[in-house]
Amino acid sequence: MNEAFQNLFPQGGPNTAAGQYFSGASYLHPLSSEGGVTVSNVTFEPACRNNWHIxxxxxxxxxxxxxxxxxxxxxxxAQELHPGDVISIPPEVKHWHGAAQDSWFAHVAISVPGSKAEWLEPVADAEYRELK
Known part of the structure; x- marks a missing residue:
């Protein structure tokens, strides 16, 4: 991992919960599940992204x-993300998120009680490579 990359929360272990829906290695560290709200730190290696999902x-x-x-x-x-950015994803919106090609990336994911991901197709490599 790049020494300039400073993960605010622990990286955790390999993402066995949903790793099969990611291109590349991702890591998951659960932070809380109080009140049914799931809060986890998700870390992506460079070029790793999750599939489209809802x-x-x-x-x-x-x-x-x-x-x-x-x-x-x-x-x-696609919109580029940096530390401090907040993305609110409404229910029923097809989307993906992940690292830039040349950078590790981490975000805290907060899911409301009862939210369930439907995993769809991978992000096309050709489209992803066009991102700057």
Whole structure:
């Protein structure tokens, strides 16, 4: 890992909960599940991103804490993410998020009670490579 990358929360272990829906290595460190709200630190190696997915029965909030990454909603351009950025993802919105090609990336993911991810197709490599 790059010494300039300073993960605010522990990196955790390999993401066995949803790692099969990520291209590349990701790491998961649960922070809390108090009151049914799931809060986890998710760390992505460079170029790792999750598949397109939709949260049903509730949305998700991403608090970007380290590195550089991207978030994209279906049909919209990708937006670059940096520490301090906050993304509020409404339920039923198809999207993906992950690291930039040349940077580790971490965010805290907050999921409301009852929210369930439906995992879809991977982000196309050709489209991802066009991101700067």
């Amino acid at each position: 949260h049903h029965n509730g949305g998700q909030i991403l608090l970007c804490t380290a590195g550089r990454g991207y978030y994209q909603e279906w049909g919209k351009p």
